[in-house]
Amino acid sequence: MRRSLMSLVWPTISGILLAIVLLNAFPQLLGGRNADDTVTPVPDTSAVRAIAERTDTAARAPEVVEAAPLDRAQGPASYxxxxxxxxxxxxxxxxxxxxxxxxxxxxxxxxxxxxxxxxxxxxxxxxxxxxxxxxxxxxxxxxxxxxxxxxxxxxxxxxxxxxxxxxxxxxxxxxxxxxxxxxxxxxxxxxxxxxxxxxxxxxxxxxxxxxxxxxxxxxxxxxxxxxxxxxxxxxxxxxxxxxxxxxxxxxxxxxxxxxxxxxxxxxxxxxxxxxxxxxxxxxxxxxxxxxxxxxxxxGRVIRGWLGIDVQAMTPDLATSFGLKTLKGVVIANVVPGGPGEKAGLQPGDVLMSVNGKIIVDAREAMADIAEISPGTSLPVTIVRDGEKREVTLTVGERPQAAQRQPTAPSSE
CATH class of the missing domain: 2.40.10.120 (Thrombin, subunit H)
Known part of the structure; x- marks a missing residue:
């Protein structure tokens, strides 16, 4: 009787031991995690929670800002x-x-x-x-x-x-x-x-x-x-x-x-x-x-005038004048008897600023000067022989232009 009982126990124990070995080797047999998976304890901090929230958001569909449907009735149907x-x-x-x-x-x-x-x-x-x-x-x-x-x-x-x-x-x-x-x-x-x-x-x-x-x-x-x-x-x-x-x-x-x-x-x-x-x-x-x-x-348009002709600054001109910037314009001509000549400006001077405003574009500077009333004292900054100088001149009135043909195709 005892020998018969022992013959039944040993197979059972052997089966249990074999099952333990198999489950350790192949955990997926029980639907558990992969053996290569690891779990790292995460500290309970707000920074980590924010990362987790962003990760969760990224996993969902992207959130976009959708424009409202175009309402063509908002604009006039007729002008x-x-x-x-x-x-x-x-x-x-x-x-x-x-x-x-x-x-x-x-x-x-x-x-x-x-x-x-x-x-x-x-x-x-x-x-x-x-x-x-x-x-x-x-x-x-x-x-x-x-x-x-x-x-x-x-x-x-x-x-x-x-x-x-x-x-x-x-x-x-x-x-x-x-x-x-x-x-x-x-x-x-x-x-x-x-x-x-x-x-x-x-x-x-x-x-x-x-x-x-x-x-x-x-x-x-x-x-x-x-x-x-x-x-x-x-x-x-x-x-x-x-x-x-x-x-x-x-x-x-x-x-x-x-x-x-x-x-x-x-x-x-x-x-x-x-x-x-x-x-x-x-x-x-x-x-x-x-x-x-x-x-x-x-009876006419009155514009401010400095009595100078200028040309745009180029990299070659800036190098020749020893300048490290392309700002400013080069004075190419000074009108005899004009405000520039009376203030001592000379051809070859570099006009850097007018009334404290740095010159970037010659036409824009001319438009700014045109809005200044004749007779106004105007401080300008020039560079001559590599030296920066401050000059004050009195704005004159721009002479009236002669009638001339348009220089580009016009609508007439």
Whole structure:
């Protein structure tokens, strides 16, 4: 009996021992963790909890900021209200002048002289041009481009309501390509002027004018850029760029915003064909307003002037002057009798700052100086022979520019 019991116990014990060995070797048989897994005690600190939270978040779907659905009803479905508000104040301008035959370049061409001899045609010719303008005052003041009415003997203005009248030139400013006319008409529609400093790229813009003489036309685009300069169009450039179609005849017309307020005066385009290619420029309303006020008050635009010609700093020039910066401009010429000469400035001096403002761009510096009233004492910093010097000069009045042709394709 005892021997029979022992024969049953030993297999049982052997089975238990074998099971223990197998479970130690293969723990996954019980659904437990892998033998290679380790557990490290984690201190209960806030920093570690934050790491754990970030790890848990990363494991979930990424959290993104979703924009609200585009509400196209928020913007106007039509700009008719803006056009109705602005268009009556936009006028068509027809200018004409008599041209002497001697002014025609062919009249002095020897090739044509051999056919006509001394009997060249002597009859005067009438030249006409068209453009646009904007009524900006109940008193009858109209803003347009200088190149629209340049050298005109007669200027006719046609209002949208059918009224027509002759206009007189109050004053012109070739350096900004603006002119102010006055028309003797009562009950005039007047456009509102916006603060062009608030114009933003992407704003809707509407160009209103008389392209190709077909009649008042409205085109739409957006503001493509602001502060455009170095285009070679005017002496003072701070253009608003738009892709609203601007064509010959649009010059002097209005660029307005979605509420019908004047943003700028359409002035020029860049084009290979002569037609609109989506790159048009307008003079900002703020600058146009300043020119208007000065012309009405003084008959001209009064600008500050230092009596110097400058050129931009280049790496080679900076090295030759021993400068470690490209800031400043090089004085290339000093006008005899001008403020610069009276203050002792010389060609070759490097103008580093004006009134404490470091010069980074020559055109920007010229625009800043233009806003300073003549007679103001102005401190400037120059570098001469590697030595920095402080000079004080008295700002003069910039001489009036002669009438000249635009230096880039214009919209007329």
């Amino acid at each position: 008719a209200t803006a056009v109705d508000k602005a268009a009556p104040a936009v006028v068509n301008i027809y200018s004409s002048r008599m041209v002497d035959p001697s002014e025609h370049p062919l009249m002095s061409d020897p090739f044509f002289e051999q056919f006509f001899g001394k009997d060249m045609p002597q009859r005067q010719r009438m030249l006409s041009s068209l453009g646009s303008g904007v009524i900006v005052s109940p008193e009858g003041y109209v803003l347009t481009n200088n190149h629209v009415i340049r050298n005109a003997d007669q200027i006719q203005v046609a209002l949208r309501d059918g009224r027509e009248t002759l206009a007189e030139v109050v004053g012109t400013d070739p350096e900004s390509d603006l002119a102010v006319l006055k028309i003797p008409v009562d009950n005039l529609p007047v456009i509102e002027l916006s603060d062009s400093e608030q114009v933003a790229v992407g704003d809707v813009s509407l160009a209103i004018g008389n392209p190709f003489g077909v009649g008042q036309t409205v085109t739409m685009g957006i503001i493509s850029a602001t502060g455009r300069n170095h285009l070679g169009l005017n002496a003072y450039e701070d253009f608003i760029q738009t892709d609203a179609a601007i064509n010959p005849g649009n010059s002097g017309g209005a660029l307005v915003n979605a509420e019908g307020a004047l943003v700028g005066i359409n002035t020029a385009i860049f084009s290979r064909s002569g037609g609109s290619q989506g790159i048009g420029f307008a003079i900002p309303a703020n600058l146009a307003h300043q020119v208007l006020d000065q012309i009405v008050a003084h």
